[in-house]
Structure formats: structure tokens, C-alpha cells
Amino acid sequence: MSSIFFRILFQISGIFALCATVLGSSARAQDEREAHRHRPQLAISAAVDPKGDLWVVGLAQDRNSLYLQRVVSGGGQTQDTSRRISLAGDKISADGENRPKLVFGDKWVVITYTQPLSRPYTGEIRMVRSEDAAATFTPPFTVHQDRQIITHRFESVILDSAGALHTFWIDKRDQERVKQERGLSHKELGKYYRGAAIYRNESKDGGKTFGPDTKVADYSCECCQIAVALDPGGKPVAMWRHVFEPNIRDHAFWSLASQSLTRATFDDWRLDACPHHGPAIAPRGEQGFHAVWFGEKEGKAAVRYGQLDLNGKPITQPRELPDLSAEHADIVASGQRVVISWRGFDGQNTHWKIWRSEDGGKSFKERTLGKSALDNDYPILISRNAREIWGLWNKADGLQIEKIN
């Protein structure tokens, strides 16, 4: 009798153990799915206010709000408490090349971001603005006039020397129109319309009102950031990954002053995929621009540096950055000083590196600013007071800030 009892007990225990194992592994997978959904979104942007203080904006841990923090003031770094900006329930894209942006005017500050909408790959460019030195912000509002549930994403924002605020974004209204007019499937669409379009608008009152949505160019890549800078006349220029016929994902350059579109790179990278890797540009005095971009040329993937004229035409042979793993480079120039920053991975750690030139980009010296084994954002550079260049690298364990002397 007792042996039967123990056998029953043993079998029940076995079944309970099996249940516990299954439930345990399921719970672990569920926890990890939750972690995946709530993984830190580290993408930040930085800007300098009229007093010369350097601020960063990013997505708060609750994912429903933004934080704004002054990180450099006066002669060096500061430890200001970050300010929380509530966004009335908006979702925010703040990962990879989608990041909130920050622009200071004389008496106002605006923050923009992309809000994903109900359908995949759709979004709206949203903005909040403050007129009390970032103490309070308006509720969010949409920057563009088109309200279709389609792609309006990857915005870039810049203030020109006359005080007009320019917003550029990737927009699929023309692709949608072609698709509807011809009754095309997504697969057929590529034969009639390549990629997306670049649109822009202007606000002459610091984001209170906006001019019409204006098309800059058809056939941009769908998933890469747009680089913006000011030309010597203080007007904006933009550079983005374009889809040249038939599927060449090189870069186009557009200038508001000349209203011209120029092919700026000739890697000849033929690809039906998303590189998720937009370019960066910086003014080159009165003569043009410095540019960095990622591409595959003759089978070799690399980040390359080159110089462009005022219309975006390349005037130097591209140079590869001295790191085969380099990705997501940024560039800033001040006089003859040119600094390029990037991250690269060696199998164990991500390294934050810079390439610095004091002769206008003729020669460079490499330096490592940091390393991390944790998840990390793309390092960014910013010029402060036209004299200092600062680098910022946001990592899962905090923000690293370096003055690049």
C-alpha cells in the first residue's frame, strides 16, 4: 500500500516539475519579450541655446514623455536636473536614426519628434514649443498639412540666419498617389515610384504657424536620416540617401538658395534594402561642405569622407574612415578644424572614436574617446560658440560628454 502511495507521489511530483519547467521557461520568455518592448531608447539630440548652454533631449524611461537637460554651461559640464515634457499620450520614435530634435530660437525653443501611427511605417512629425525658456511647453501639434496615415518620418529641423525654422522630412504621399492611381500592389509599386520623397516647410514665427508642405525631391530612401546645414548665406541645405535609377542608394544634395538637386556621392550601391544609415554634413567656410556617409563601393562597405562644393558636387576623392567597423558618423567643422566621430564594434566593445583635422580636412589624427559593452546610441557632435566642439555618447549606463580640444 505504502509503495503505491510513494509511486503516485513520485509521478505527481514529476508532472508538477514538468509543469513548473514549462511555466518557468514561458515566464522567462514573457519577461524577455517585455524587456524587448521596453528596451531603452537611447537616441538623443543636442542643441545650444542663445546663452551658449548645451542641452540634450531624449525619450524618458516611461516612453510617454521627453526629457530635456542642460549638460554644459559656462566653462564646463553641469549636472542640472532634467525637465520632463509631457506629450499628451503621443508615442515617440527615439531609436536609431529616429530621434527627437531640439532647436533654440532667440525667444523660443521647439522639440520635434516622429509619432508612429496605427499602420506600420506611418507617422506624423510632431512639435512642442516653449516661450518661457523651456519651463513649460505647448501640447504637441503636427507640423505638416498632409494628414493621411502614411509615412511622414525622419524629420530634421534647422534655424536659418534670418530666423526661419525649416523642417525636412521623408514623405510618402506621392508614392501613395501613384499606388492608388494605378491600383498597384506594393511589389509592383517599385517599378513606378522608387522609395519616398523629401518634403519641407518653413515657419517664420518659431513654430507657431507653418507655410505649405513643399516637395524637395522624389525618390529618397525611406529609412535614413536627413542631414541639414546652413550655407554661407545662412540658408539651409539638405543631404539624404537617394534612390537613383534603378536602385542605386547614393546621396543627393539640395540647396534652398539655388533650388538645385545634385548627386553628391558615387558609390553606386545597388540595393533593395534599408541601410538605416543617413549622412552628415558640416559647412566648409565659404566654399562648400564636408560630408560623411556610409555606402558600399565596389563591394566594400565603409564610412567615407568627402568635400562638396556649394551645390553639393563632390570635389575630392572620398576617403574611407580608418575603421572597417565604423558606422553612423557625425561631422562638425569650425574654421580649419574638422572633427568626425563614429562608433565601431570590435567583437567585445563598442568604441567611440574621432578623426580630427586642423587643416581643413587634408589630414586627420585618430583618437578613441570611450568604449562600452552595453547598448549605446550613435555618438553626436555639436559646435558651441563657434569655438568649442563637444561630443556626446548616450549609453545604457549614462551619457558621456567630451570637450574635443
Next chain:
Amino acid sequence: MGCKLKKLISSTLFTALMIVTPSLVSAKEPLPFELDSWQKLVHSSGNAAVVFTSTHCVHCPGLVADLLGDRKQRRQGYKILVVMTDGGALDLGKSPYNKADSSYFFIGNTQALRYTVNPSWRGVTPYVALISSAGGVQFYSGSPPRDSLLRWGRDSR
């Protein structure tokens, strides 16, 4: 008496387990993709087309749909696996991702995970790995060319 009791208790618990388990561990539930996941996939998946995707990858659903169509049309036995490499959702309504045999999501340092798959992969999506049952892997940025897919299908039978 003891035997009947034993059978009753065992069958009750077994039935309960069978009812509860599938709802908790669906084959379609995305699984974590960690640092050792790639090697496990290569060595245990048999013939498999692995599509690495991302939130903003507009080319990815079409590619997965093409692979599903190819497999059906050619009556191939390969698995189709989808891996989300950023924080994006894999459950996208009628998305072809839902018809993949298994789906995964990156957990941890994205660069480190990419490196385990292929050190030269720079984040382009779709990024496709065609795994053969012998353990060989071919990588493609974007859709694999049709002839490569056919050759892989032939060689991996």
C-alpha cells in the same frame, strides 16, 4: 483501488498540463535572440531562411511573403524565421511575419548580436541568411537573387 486513484490523478494533471501549456507557449510567440542564439540556429534549424528585419524596414514584409510563396510553389521544406533587430513589434496584424515558422527579437547590445551573426553585417535590413542543413550559411543584404535561392534549395535538399 490504488491503481485507479493513481490513473485518475495522473490523467487529471496531464490533461490540465495539455490545456494550460499551449496557451502559454505558443509556437508563434517571439523568442529572445541572445548572444548564443545564432550558433544554435545554424546547428539546429536544418534548412532555413532567416530574415533579419527592423521597425522601419519597408522591404522586409514583402521579402518574407516572397519566401513563403517560393516555399509553397516549389514545395521546399525549408523553415522561414524572422528576427526583429530593434524594439519594433513582430505581431503586425496581417503581416507575413505572422506566417513565419518562428520569430525572434534581439535582447541586449544590438551591435554585439549583429556581430555574432556576421561581423561584416552593418545593420542593413532585410538581411538574409540561407542556412543549409550541413551548417553552411550564405548572407545577402536585401533579397537573395532568384538563382541563389534556387541553388540553395537544390543543394540543401
